[in-house]
Amino acid sequence: MDAIILQILNGLDKGSAYALIALGLTLIFGTLGVVNFAHGALFMIGAFCAVTLSRILTLSHTVIDETQKDFLGNPLKVDVPYIYDIFGQQTGDAIIDWAVPISILFAIPVMVGIGFAMERGLIKHFYKRPHADQILVTFGLAIVLQEIIKYFYGANPIPTPAPDAFRGSFDFGAMLGFDPNTIIYPYWRLVYFAFSAVIIGAVFAFLQFTTFGMVVRAGMADRETVGLLGINIDKRFTIMFGIAAAVAGLAGVMYAPINSPNYHMGMDFLVLSFVVVVVGGMGSLSGAVLAGFLLGILESFASMAVVLEILPGINQIIIYLVAIIILLTRPRGLMGRKGVMEE
Amino acid sequence: MFGLTKKDATLLVIVAILAIFAPFILNPFPEGSAMAQFNAGYPDLMQRLVIFGIFAIGFNILFGLTGYLSFGHAAFLGVGSYAAIWMMKLLTMNVIPAIIISVAVAGLFSLLVGWISLRRSGIYFSILTLAFAQMSYSLAYSVLTPITGGETGLQPKVDDPRVLDALLGGDSRRANLFGLEMGSTYELAVGGWIFTFNAGYYIAAIVMLAAFYLSIRIFRSPFGMMLRAVKSNQQRLNYTGLNSKPYTLAAFVISGMYAGLAGGLLVAMDTQVGAERMFWTASGEVVLMTILGGAGTLIGPVLGAGFIKYMENIVSKINKTVLEQWFAFMPDGMEDFFITIIYPFVGKGWHLTLGLMFMMVVIFLPGGLVEGGQKIGRIFRRKDRNSSDAELDAAKQRNTPPAE
Numbered sequence: 001m002d003a004i005i006l007q008i009l010n011g012l013d014k015g016s017a018y019a020l021i022a023l024g025l026t027l028i029f030g031t032l033g034v035v036n037f038a039h040g041a042l043f044m045i046g047a048f049c050a051v052t053l054s055r056i057l058t059l060s061h062t063v064i065d066e067t068q069k070d071f072l073g074n075p076l077k078v079d080v081p082y083i084y085d086i087f088g089q090q091t092g093d094a095i096i097d098w099a100v101p102i103s104i105l106f107a108i109p110v111m112v113g114i115g116f117a118m119e120r121g122l123i124k125h126f127y128k129r130p131h132a133d134q135i136l137v138t139f140g141l142a143i144v145l146q147e148i149i150k151y152f153y154g155a156n157p158i159p160t161p162a163p164d165a166f167r168g169s170f171d172f173g174a175m176l177g178f179d180p181n182t183i184i185y186p187y188w189r190l191v192y193f194a195f196s197a198v199i200i201g202a203v204f205a206f207l208q209f210t211t212f213g214m215v216v217r218a219g220m221a222d223r224e225t226v227g228l229l230g231i232n233i234d235k236r237f238t239i240m241f242g243i244a245a246a247v248a249g250l251a252g253v254m255y256a257p258i259n260s261p262n263y264h265m266g267m268d269f270l271v272l273s274f275v276v277v278v279v280g281g282m283g284s285l286s287g288a289v290l291a292g293f294l295l296g297i298l299e300s301f302a303s304m305a306v307v308l309e310i311l312p313g314i315n316q317i318i319i320y321l322v323a324i325i326i327l328l329t330r331p332r333g334l335m336g337r338k339g340v341m342e343e
Numbered sequence: 344m345f346g347l348t349k350k351d352a353t354l355l356v357i358v359a360i361l362a363i364f365a366p367f368i369l370n371p372f373p374e375g376s377a378m379a380q381f382n383a384g385y386p387d388l389m390q391r392l393v394i395f396g397i398f399a400i401g402f403n404i405l406f407g408l409t410g411y412l413s414f415g416h417a418a419f420l421g422v423g424s425y426a427a428i429w430m431m432k433l434l435t436m437n438v439i440p441a442i443i444i445s446v447a448v449a450g451l452f453s454l455l456v457g458w459i460s461l462r463r464s465g466i467y468f469s470i471l472t473l474a475f476a477q478m479s480y481s482l483a484y485s486v487l488t489p490i491t492g493g494e495t496g497l498q499p500k501v502d503d504p505r506v507l508d509a510l511l512g513g514d515s516r517r518a519n520l521f522g523l524e525m526g527s528t529y530e531l532a533v534g535g536w537i538f539t540f541n542a543g544y545y546i547a548a549i550v551m552l553a554a555f556y557l558s559i560r561i562f563r564s565p566f567g568m569m570l571r572a573v574k575s576n577q578q579r580l581n582y583t584g585l586n587s588k589p590y591t592l593a594a595f596v597i598s599g600m601y602a603g604l605a606g607g608l609l610v611a612m613d614t615q616v617g618a619e620r621m622f623w624t625a626s627g628e629v630v631l632m633t634i635l636g637g638a639g640t641l642i643g644p645v646l647g648a649g650f651i652k653y654m655e656n657i658v659s660k661i662n663k664t665v666l667e668q669w670f671a672f673m674p675d676g677m678e679d680f681f682i683t684i685i686y687p688f689v690g691k692g693w694h695l696t697l698g699l700m701f702m703m704v705v706i707f708l709p710g711g712l713v714e715g716g717q718k719i720g721r722i723f724r725r726k727d728r729n730s731s732d733a734e735l736d737a738a739k740q741r742n743t744p745p746a747e
Binding site: 035122125130131132133135136137139140141142143144146147148150151267271274275278282312313316317320321323324327328331 | 477687691702
């Protein structure tokens with residue numbers, strides 16, 4: 001029992017990341033009908049927002065510290081972050097420590113801006129062109145974004161730690177009444193799961209309970225009619241693109257402490273999240289979320305030692321295997337609507 | 344000639360001439376001059392140019408004609424490579440069996456993948472091929488280590504059985520064609536130039552010409568016509584009572600066999616394989632090649648493959664020192680300015696140039712470099728400029744005197 005719970009928990013962080021990226025992808029697909037291969041790049045840019053903010057916060061200037069001397073008796077030169085000058089050392093340290101959560105505030109406008117720029121500058125011209133063209137142009141864009149990041153941040157992964165308070169792990173099993181030391185779980189993964197649950201909830205609530213969301217949903221169902229009612233649906237869809245970009249970006253920001261950001265993390269997640277979208281059903285928001293968690297957890301079950309003994313290597317291919325089976329038996333995906341992309 | 348129309352025959356002859364004289368054409372700068380690093384006439388690169396040309400020609404038969412965008416073709420290249428290296432280990436270092444088996448195995452594998460993937464079209468097809476390719480990659484990397492060598496890859500070893508080699512009395516430890524080693528090279532020094540003629544390159548080039556000829560025949564055949572019909576409107580085709588699946592499957596298998604051939608040739612040239620050859624970005628690369636050159640055109644994929652491989656090997660070598668040499672004649676401030684602007688696009692950043700060019704091509708030139716060339720050609724043509732294809736036909740009729 002505890003082993004099963006442990007695997008479910010282990011699958012949650014990857015599952016959350018899949019679900020968030022897939023949610024954005026399917027949001028874009030459902031509203032604009034565009035297959036966005038650059039969505040993984042948005043996830044990566046989000047992670048690098050966290051890197052950027054922690055670099056900005058630790059920007060420092062050199063001062064001569066008279067209180068410390070080296071062995072020759074000369075005063076030492078020390079680097080002091082600018083943030084100390086503004087907030088003092090204690091608050092400054094705390095802010096640097098909390099760089100990743102703070103980057104959320106910084107990432108939202110950045111990601112929404114990038115999303116607007118992408119939609120207005122590029123994707124807008126590809127609505128009427130075949131899906132193959134959309135895949136190709138966004139694939140090219142993904143390469144470009146990836147290379148820009150590589151140019152500025154280098155090819156090596158950049159460790160971006162979580163705040164001190166959330167570092168390390170705790171005995172989750174003991175809290176649930178199992179034997180101690182059976183289920184040890186890192187704090188940050190729990191935070192990540194809770195965070196993604198909040199984001200997913202917020203997106204659904206936004207679509208469900210606001211007038212804006214209602215119009216968007218109507219537009220997803222029948223774009224032309226909504227347009228004929230005199231509503232500027234294009235503008236709303238552009239905003240939805242910005243929101244989808246922000247969702248991917250936030251997923252990236254919070255993922256940075258789990259896996260050090262590197263320039264190809266977007267491409268790594270992109271393929272998997274497309275598989276997730278297809279399994280969940282193209283254009284279905286709840287399907288994307290469900291399939292994201294399902295596949296994340298399935299993957300972690302497949303990497304159990306017991307399973308690997310019987311089926312070696314299954315953890316590497318399980319997701320693709322599931323996707324192939326689903327596509328062949330139920331092309332519409334788990335929760336896909338009828339008629340979306342069916343030929 | 345060879346059952347081709349005059350226009351196609353001319354194209355084939357031009358490609359043949361380019362391939363035969365490639366060691367001269369690709370080596371325009373004298374050895375030791377500042378521009379010598381743009382010389383691409385060394386065996387390793389020339390072999391890659393033609394081998395990836397074959398890969399792209401094959402991909403174009405699927406994508407260019409039917410419009411089915413496969414993101415998993417590197418898997419067939421990889422499977423072909425593994426098959427070829429096993430032939431070398433077990434039978435003989437002669438490349439003929441290796442290449443034949445690589446085509447056959449890749450054909451069988453693509454038959455399986457195609458049979459399953461072609462049940463869906465559009466983006467679902469792309470995702471299915473992608474899933475299959477990633478699966479093959481993961482398997483080659485981990486579980487199938489006894490067959491694929493896993494992380495380290497495979498290469499021929501001294502104590503491999505090589506049954507046929509002992510039987511035939513050949514004892515060459517290098518890849519060869521009946522004793523002619525792939526690596527054997529003749530260097531011709533003329534003035535400041537050094538031209539290299541490499542056996543492996545010419546063998547690959549001959550195979551490429553054969554592959555190119557075959558692709559022209561496929562393009563001009565009724566079968567090719569049927570594939571075009573699939574691209575233009577599959578639904579309408581199905582309504583006429585025609586089952587398009589056998590045609591698309593045949594195209595898929597043919598393109599898979601081309602990929603296998605390319606994989607076999609790659610092994611014949613450098614006698615080693617690694618799983619990274621099958622990673623999905625490698626499939627993306629052949630997509631880039633085909634689109635960049637011009638999907639659906641005959642010569643486009645070859646041009647695209649040559650272009651990308653040239654950039655990968657030459658542009659990526661331009662580092663900061665080289666740039667400093669180039670702009671050394673400028674005043675300091677201007678030199679720094681130009682270097683700062685150009686540096687992100689060359690050297691390690693050449694992928695950025697590639698990505699940007701690719702985007703430009705998809706946005707502005709859906710027909711690729713070939714269409715670009717045609718557009719430029721049309722500007723320089725004197726009569727009836729600014730006319731579309733249909734108008735060109737009309738113009739031709741207008742300008743030809745009526746037959747008596």
